[in-house]
Amino acid sequence: MKTNDLINLLAKDARVRIRFGRIFLIALAIGVVISAALLLSTLGLRRNMADMIETPRVLFKLGFTLLLAVTATRLAFRIGKPGVSLQSAALMLVLPLAFLIVGIVTELFVVPQTAWASSMEGRFPAFCLFFVPTLSIAPLAAILYSVRQGAPENPGTAGAVAGLAAGGIAAAIYAWHCPDDSPLFLATWYSIGILVATAAGFLLGRKILRW
Amino acid sequence: MKHSAREEEWAAWMRAAIAGDIKAYDRFLKAVTPYLRSIARRRCDQFGAPSSEVEDVVQEVLLAVHLKRGTWDNSRPIGPWLSTIVRNKLIDSLRRRGRHVSVPIEDVMETLEADHHEDGADRVDVDRMLEGLGDPQREIVRSISLGGAGIRETAERLQMTEGAVRVALHRALKGLAALYRSNTRENE
Numbered sequence: 001m002k003t004n005d006l007i008n009l010l011a012k013d014a015r016v017r018i019r020f021g022r023i024f025l026i027a028l029a030i031g032v033v034i035s036a037a038l039l040l041s042t043l044g045l046r047r048n049m050a051d052m053i054e055t056p057r058v059l060f061k062l063g064f065t066l067l068l069a070v071t072a073t074r075l076a077f078r079i080g081k082p083g084v085s086l087q088s089a090a091l092m093l094v095l096p097l098a099f100l101i102v103g104i105v106t107e108l109f110v111v112p113q114t115a116w117a118s119s120m121e122g123r124f125p126a127f128c129l130f131f132v133p134t135l136s137i138a139p140l141a142a143i144l145y146s147v148r149q150g151a152p153e154n155p156g157t158a159g160a161v162a163g164l165a166a167g168g169i170a171a172a173i174y175a176w177h178c179p180d181d182s183p184l185f186l187a188t189w190y191s192i193g194i195l196v197a198t199a200a201g202f203l204l205g206r207k208i209l210r211w
Numbered sequence: 212m213k214h215s216a217r218e219e220e221w222a223a224w225m226r227a228a229i230a231g232d233i234k235a236y237d238r239f240l241k242a243v244t245p246y247l248r249s250i251a252r253r254r255c256d257q258f259g260a261p262s263s264e265v266e267d268v269v270q271e272v273l274l275a276v277h278l279k280r281g282t283w284d285n286s287r288p289i290g291p292w293l294s295t296i297v298r299n300k301l302i303d304s305l306r307r308r309g310r311h312v313s314v315p316i317e318d319v320m321e322t323l324e325a326d327h328h329e330d331g332a333d334r335v336d337v338d339r340m341l342e343g344l345g346d347p348q349r350e351i352v353r354s355i356s357l358g359g360a361g362i363r364e365t366a367e368r369l370q371m372t373e374g375a376v377r378v379a380l381h382r383a384l385k386g387l388a389a390l391y392r393s394n395t396r397e398n399e
Contacts, residue, residue, distance in 0.1 A: 001270070001356060001357075002266075002329065003244060003248075003266055003269055003270055003273070003329055004329070005356035005357060006270050006273060006274075006356065007237065007240045007241060007244065007273070008237075008355060008356055008359065009352060009355050009356045009380070009384065010236070010240055010273060010274075010277045010384065011233050011234075011236045011237040011240060012233060012355055012361070012362055012377075012380060013277070013377070013380050013381050013384055014228045014229070014231055014232060014233045014235075014236035015228075015229070015230065015231035016229045016280060016281045018281070019281050020281045020282040021284075023281075080282060081282045081284065081292075082279065082282060082291075082292050082295035082296045082299070083287075083290075083291030083292035083293075083294065083295040083296075084284075084291075149281070149282075150279070150282045151275070151279040151282055151295075151296055151299065153295070153299055210303075210392070211275065211278075211279070211388075
């Protein structure tokens with residue numbers, strides 16, 4: 001085929017039916033709704049959430065997971081757009097990390113040393129380990145699908161960021177059920193679940209985010 | 212033409228194209244191609260690759276620009292977007308042809324030289340690649356690219372609606388890009 005023939009062909013397909021930003025938002029919304037519905041239909045909300053939501057530890061848990069979900073999703077959105085600087089969006093990931101460290105240090109001061117281990121272990125670590133990765137499946141599929149419509153420079157990195165965002169979203173959803181409130185629990189079991197999602201995103205991304 | 216004027220003109224054409232203006236898009240693609248060719252030719256010369264490979268690379272880059280044009284935020288300048296896509300696709304395309312790029316690839320907007328010389332057809336056996344597309348995609352591609360027919364004409368000839376022809380054309384272009392990727396991978 002001559003290049004001019006190809007140009008003829010491309011020109012006839014000029015119109016863009018749906019822009020990248022819109023694809024991303026719609027897919028993300030679907031992923032979040034599926035994941036939230038999954039939590040509500042299996043475990044349900046925490047029974048005493050109305051009372052507990054005003055305690056500092058629960059507020060911290062909801063705040064940290066939401067902050068991670070928002071900052072990582074923002075980076076995942078930008079990573080699919082060529083020529084857009086990623087530096088500031090990547091730096092924003094320091095915010096949830098710093099927030100978590102502040103939470104851990106505060107907890108270590110407030111809780112006597114003898115209770116550190118039991119705070120970390122919590123009551124239902126296995127639930128957390130199972131549900132954070134499980135709840136991240138729908139958001140991960142949605143974000144990977146959207147980033148695939150974009151043009152990420154490095155497929156593995158883009159996949160990992162998608163996984164981190166999906167893990168953050170899953171954590172922010174699971175936090176509405178989870179009865180373990182210590183930042184030490186959060187830093188251990190939630191982190192493992194989020195890392196599983198990130199690794200899955202990395203491996204999938206390397207395969208499917210080439211363009 | 213000055214770099215900024217060129218960039219603004221390209222952006223205006225691309226904006227119109229995204230809204231469905233076939234003529235503006237044709238102008239955009241025809242204006243960008245000589246610059247892409249000049250960059251691709253310099254790279255192929257550097258590696259001692261046959262010049263027939265230049266057109267393959269140019270076509271692959273054009274397909275990438277086309278399929279990813281929805282990621283351009285049309286309130287931003289088009290230069291950084293275009294240059295990033297072109298650079299990434301060039302590196303990818305040359306790497307699959309077994310040539311590792313070690314020197315940074317020049318920016319499309321900074322490239323002053325335009326190469327209007329076309330070396331006839333590309334090297335990849337397009338007829339074989341078109342076999343990889345199913346019907347009616349293959350017929351539509353043949354009718355529009357080789358026969359120079361429009362969407363309406365093609366729709367009438369194949370007794371399809373114009374909408375169905377448009378959808379099939381878009382799928383065919385996606386398929387063509389995928390075939391390019393797997394075709395050069397086989398040759399590794």
